[in-house]
Amino acid sequence: MKRRDRFYLNLTLILSLGLLFSSCSKDEITELQPKVQSTEALNTKTTNNAGVLMQAFYWDVPSGGNWWNTIDSKVSSWSNAGFNAIWLPPASKAQNGKYSMGYDPFDYYDFGQYNQMGSIETRFGSTTELQNLINSAHNEGLQVYADIVINHNSGGASENNPYTGTDTWTDFNPLSGLFDRNYNDFHPNDIETSDLGAFGGFPDLCHKKTHVQDWLWNKSNSVAKYYKNVMNFDGWRFDYVKGFNPWVVKEWNASVGGFSVGELWDGDVNYLNWWANEANSSVFDFACYYAMNDAFDGNDLTKLNNNMMWKQNATKAVTFVTNHDTDEIWNKILAYSYILTHEGYPCIFYRDYEEWLDKAKMNNLIWIHNNLASGSTSILYSDNDEYIARRNGWNSSGLIIYINSSNNFQERWIETNWSSSTIKDYTGNSSWEPVTQSGKWVKIQAPPHGYTIWSTK
Missing domain, CATH: 3.20.20.80 (Glycosidases)
Incomplete structure (x- = not known):
């Protein structure tokens, strides 16, 4: 069975655990998941999206x-x-x-x-x-x-x-x-x-x-x-x-x-x-x-x-x-x-x-x-196969970009700017619509050799 097939078979189980994860603290989450890099903004300027x-x-x-x-x-x-x-x-x-x-x-x-x-x-x-x-x-x-x-x-x-x-x-x-x-x-x-x-x-x-x-x-x-x-x-x-x-x-x-x-x-x-x-x-x-x-x-x-x-x-x-x-x-x-x-x-x-x-x-x-792409940029995670960054928003709610160059679906917990908010992937590459925790953390995914881009609904 392919990884993607196993992933969707387990989707219902993952969602059923949502309440459990929502009660976890940020520290508890990072103990279970790889830590992200510093979220310090790379550029303090925000840019107006001129096109x-x-x-x-x-x-x-x-x-x-x-x-x-x-x-x-x-x-x-x-x-x-x-x-x-x-x-x-x-x-x-x-x-x-x-x-x-x-x-x-x-x-x-x-x-x-x-x-x-x-x-x-x-x-x-x-x-x-x-x-x-x-x-x-x-x-x-x-x-x-x-x-x-x-x-x-x-x-x-x-x-x-x-x-x-x-x-x-x-x-x-x-x-x-x-x-x-x-x-x-x-x-x-x-x-x-x-x-x-x-x-x-x-x-x-x-x-x-x-x-x-x-x-x-x-x-x-x-x-x-x-x-x-x-x-x-x-x-x-x-x-x-x-x-x-x-x-x-x-x-x-x-x-x-x-x-x-x-x-x-x-x-x-x-x-x-x-x-x-x-x-x-x-x-x-x-x-x-x-x-x-x-x-x-x-x-x-x-x-x-x-x-x-x-x-x-x-x-x-x-x-x-x-x-x-x-x-x-x-x-x-x-x-x-x-x-x-x-x-x-x-x-x-x-x-x-x-x-x-x-x-x-x-x-x-x-x-x-x-x-969606406005505000300063924060790199949340990177390794050979994965890259995640956040646009912090200016005149919109900002976004999260997750790029995956590996052969498999990937998932990762990341810190957003949104508390208790439903988000979705605006590319259509993922059907997930997770709810961020009160501490702004959420798990997102990206397909193999692909990308997802997340923002509030």
Whole structure:
């Protein structure tokens, strides 16, 4: 007989002992059950659940200029599911024209209306289709975040460069007539040999140049203000921020406002937090990403005790399970159950939601995030196979998340914030509806290779 079958056969007996357990003291319970870890809150800040971010693309989405229309057809359902924003790929014309994913930018003001780089439309569509998508998203209550690539450029013509003594591909004369640039605007130049990092051999923009600052964020028709005021983007995802100093993002944000997040690909929490504070921006929580990979694929849930950006600075942490550049975590549904119940701003990858995972389970987790997951976090228990944490509640009653990576059903006594209250599992993975004791303790369970999420009825 399977463990699960034995478990349900004994369910009636367990429930019949409820009155006996309810008369036990906390000390008596912990003598019978393994003690939990300290319930000290990891972060004293509470976060307002603003929603969930959708990364609305993946690498090499279908070419042919129809991607904006594809996303346009989905924004209503995404809004209904509980997303609050979408992140689009780099939207302007790049060197590879209709074949480019946008990370080799040429003309920041060509969204698919000029015949250059071998095409009029971008890989994703036309300017009109992009504007229609943004309008549709706004009508559905969704914000739209632009992917901003300002470390490097591509597609310039060759010119003699006195700073290198060679010809360089640094002569940019886009058909939009806006933000022309030459060797003076790239590294090396008369004021700076290099900044923090070049990428892929592309010409590396010098952000200390007045001409570059004016066209990126200072002028009334700068890239930042054009994206904000003409194209109506609401926020920014900054690509490869390791390549330049954080003051660049800070200046951009001061110029136009809006949400921003930086791609600082590093697992060092202190570095992530330093950058976020210096840039006045959120940052992707790569420390959390690496810890989840070790925890869920390495079969050691104690790795979730590691320090992460959301634990150090939750209001500036964007958590994620995968993205267009990296897809290492295989136990994805457990990872999503983690980021959608913990602090930080969770980002969901398009293909995970639309193609690879159970959408009903994802929608359930999104609902739980938006309705139950608030307040500070306390880790109640962890070992190789089990992890239990409590969100202590802010404008809702909070929750308990129980993740079980073992091959068997697991049960454990834990301390809640609820006294003499009926609770239930909001995932439907357990049919139990136990009553917490007057001392707030209760036994909960989780299925093998699964999770349960508990809160008051």
